Amino acid sequence: xxxxxxxxxxxxxxxxxxxxxxxxxxxxxxxxxxxxxxxxxxxxxxxxxxxxxxxxxxxxxxxxxxxxxxxxxxxxxxxxxxxxxxxxxxxxxxxxxxxxxxxxxxxxxxxxxxxxxxxxxxxxxxxxxxxxx
Amino acid sequence: xxxxxxxxxxxxxxxxxxxxxxxxxxxxxxxxxxxxxxxxxxxxxxxxxxxxxxxxxxxxxxxxxxxxxxxxxxxxxxxxxxxxxxxxxxxxxxxxxxxxxxxxxxxxxxxxxxxxxxxxxxxxxxxxxxxxx
Numbered sequence: 001x002x003x004x005x006x007x008x009x010x011x012x013x014x015x016x017x018x019x020x021x022x023x024x025x026x027x028x029x030x031x032x033x034x035x036x037x038x039x040x041x042x043x044x045x046x047x048x049x050x051x052x053x054x055x056x057x058x059x060x061x062x063x064x065x066x067x068x069x070x071x072x073x074x075x076x077x078x079x080x081x082x083x084x085x086x087x088x089x090x091x092x093x094x095x096x097x098x099x100x101x102x103x104x105x106x107x108x109x110x111x112x113x114x115x116x117x118x119x120x121x122x123x124x125x126x127x128x129x130x131x132x133x
Numbered sequence: 134x135x136x137x138x139x140x141x142x143x144x145x146x147x148x149x150x151x152x153x154x155x156x157x158x159x160x161x162x163x164x165x166x167x168x169x170x171x172x173x174x175x176x177x178x179x180x181x182x183x184x185x186x187x188x189x190x191x192x193x194x195x196x197x198x199x200x201x202x203x204x205x206x207x208x209x210x211x212x213x214x215x216x217x218x219x220x221x222x223x224x225x226x227x228x229x230x231x232x233x234x235x236x237x238x239x240x241x242x243x244x245x246x247x248x249x250x251x252x253x254x255x256x257x258x259x260x261x262x263x264x265x266x
Contacts, residue, residue: 004247022155022164029162031155034218046243057215079249080238081231082190085167087239098214105213106220114137114179116212 004046008039012084018054019086023097026075026089032097033105035064037086049074051090068129070094096123099130137179141172145217151187152219156230159208159222165230166238168197170219182207184223201262203227229256232263 001009013019018036025032037045041052041061051064051072065071072090079086098105101122108116134142146152151169158165170178174185174194184197184205198204205223212219231238234255241249 002247007243007247007249020153020167022167024164029164031157031162031164031220034153034155034213046247077243078239078252079241079243080167081233081235081240082238083241085239087164100214102214105215106211106218107214108212108216110140110179110210110212114135114140116140119211 004043008042010083011042011079011086012082013039014084016056018056019084021051021053021086021088023051023072023088023090026091029089030104031106032072032090032092032103042086045074045088046077051088064097065093068094068099070096070129072097094124099126101126101129137176141175143216144175144212144219145215146172147217149189151189152217154184154186154219154221156184156205156221156223159224162222163237164239165205165223165225165236175219178207178221179210184221197230198226201227201232203229203262205230227257232259234259234262 011019017038020034021037022034023032035053038054041054044052053062055062071093074090076089096103101124102120103123107118107120109119111117144152150171153167154170155167156165168186171187174187177185186195188195204226207223209222229236234257235253236256240251240253242252244250
């Protein structure tokens with residue numbers, strides 16, 4: 001077992017074998033997205049230097065940007081006091097992490113009257129990037 | 134049902150009724166911690182302007198800082214494209230979010246040889262802040 005395998009097996013994955021990863025921009029630390037990794041996608045993330053996740057909604061393993069080209073180059077990785085969450089600093093290729101075309105997935109802000117309001121502008125048009133097959 | 138209740142019920146909570154919340158510093162956007170909220174703790178967070186969570190490890194509802202005094206004042210709240218995660222900007226009172234005394238819970242960085250290395254210095258001594266009862 002390599003040191004990295006040992007380190008990964010020392011993390012606290014949830015009952016479904018996943019650990020949440022907060023992806024932040026290496027430049028200004030903005031939170032770009034939160035996604036989930038299993039042990040294999042985490043190992044591949046470290047090995048390749050590109051973020052890999054497990055999609056709960058699609059039930060599949062994926063490299064971020066495999067379809068859109070908007071891959072993420074890993075610059076640093078952190079874990080917390082409980083070792084049950086990751087923070088990963090990346091350089092976001094293509095300028096947008098969100099499949100809806102925004103730089104960050106967190107483009108909805110709570111208003112004083114308790115509703116969500118869209119903030120920021122789309123970097124790309126999802127219809128152009130994700131062609132229907 | 135108030136607009137806020139409607140907005141909260143429109144979020145995608147996990148099977149256990151919780152939603153992850155990434156807590157970031159309102160000043161420099163550093164990720165301080167990731168914790169979980171249920172609908173009640175989220176409503177109280179908005180209503181009081183102080184973060185409230187559900188502790189999975191302790192199985193209890195808590196206001197952040199209720200014991201240590203290191204409360205968090207909410208400045209802004211965001212959700213993502215899938216409405217299954219929150220990002221909350223706070224002013225961290227006492228200068229440290231982590232119960233181990235560090236400013237951020239993410240004080241361990243992955244080294245090139247695959248191990249965790251502690252980064253940063255303790256802001257407080259946990260033994261002094263959390264007196265054993």
